[in-house]
Amino acid sequence: DVKVTQSSRYLVKRTGEKVFLECVQDMDHENMFWYRQDPGLGLRLIYFSYDVKMKEKGDIPEGYSVSREKKERFSLILESASTNQTSMYLCASTLGYEQYFGPGTRLTVT
Amino acid sequence: DAKTTQPTSMDCAEGRAANLPCNHSTISGNEYVYWYRQIHSQGPQYIIHGLKNNETNEMASLIITEDRKSSTLILPHATLRDTAVYYCIVRSPFTGGGNKLTFGTGTQLKVEL
Numbered sequence: 746d747v748k749v750t751q752s753s754r755y756l757v758k759r760t761g762e763k764v765f766l767e768c769v770q771d772m773d774h775e776n777m778f779w780y781r782q783d784p785g786l787g788l789r790l791i792y793f794s795y796d797v798k799m800k801e802k803g804d805i806p807e808g809y810s811v812s813r814e815k816k817e818r819f820s821l822i823l824e825s826a827s828t829n830q831t832s833m834y835l836c837a838s839t840l841g842y843e844q845y846f847g848p849g850t851r852l853t854v855t
Numbered sequence: 856d857a858k859t860t861q862p863t864s865m866d867c868a869e870g871r872a873a874n875l876p877c878n879h880s881t882i883s884g885n886e887y888v889y890w891y892r893q894i895h896s897q898g899p900q901y902i903i904h905g906l907k908n909n910e911t912n913e914m915a916s917l918i919i920t921e922d923r924k925s926s927t928l929i930l931p932h933a934t935l936r937d938t939a940v941y942y943c944i945v946r947s948p949f950t951g952g953g954n955k956l957t958f959g960t961g962t963q964l965k966v967e968l
Binding site: 789803847 | 887896904946958
C-alpha cells in the first residue's frame with residue numbers, strides 16, 4: 746500500500762515562529778503537493794513539486810515556502826507563522842491519476 | 856480550471872443508492888472528471904475518474920452526460936461508512952506530468968439508518 750506520512754497530527758506554534766511541516770511518501774512518486782483545508786473553503790493548493798528541487802506555486806503560496814531535496818520528502822515551511830495560518834495541512838503524492846493523501850497536520854498558531 | 860458545482864449536502868438511507876450530482880459546464884475536451892471523498896479526520900481518498908464513457912469500479916459508478924457538462928457519482932448500496940464529503944474535480948494538466956487538482960467544497964453525504 747502507498748503510504749504518505751506527515752510528521753505531526755497536531756501542532757501548536759506561536760506567532761512569528763518558523764514552522765516546518767514534513768511529508769514523506771514511500772512509493773517513489775515524482776509529484777507531491779501541499780494543501781490547506783479550512784471550513785467552507787475546501788482544499789486549496791499551496792505548492793506542488795514535480796521533481797527533486799523543482800517547485801511550483803499553487804493557488805495560495807503567500808506566506809509559505811517549500812523544499813524538496815529528496816524525492817520522497819516534501820517540506821512546507823512557514824517562515825513566520827501567523828494566526829491566519831491556523832488550518833489543517835494535507836500532503837499528497839501522485840505518479841499517475843490518483844493522488845494519495847497523508848492524514849493531515851492540524852496546526853494552531855497562537 | 857473548469858469550475859464544478861455540487862449540492863452542499865445530501866442524505867441517503869442505508870442500503871439505498873446514493874446519487875451525487877456535479878455540474879462542470881466549462882469543462883475542456885481533454886479534462887477528466889475525478890471523484891474523491893473525505894471521511895472525517897482523514898485525508899481525501901480517490902474513488903473514480905472518467906473522460907467520456909461511464910466508468911465502474913469496486914467502489915462506485917461514474918455517469919458522464921454526452922455533452923460532458925455534468926456527471927453523477929453512484930454508490931449502489933450506501934452504508935454508514937460512506938458518510939463523507941464527496942468532491943467532484945476536473946483535472947488540469949501541468950508541466951512535468953502528474954495531476955493538479957482543484958478541490959471545491961464538495962457534497963456532505965450523510966447515510967442514515
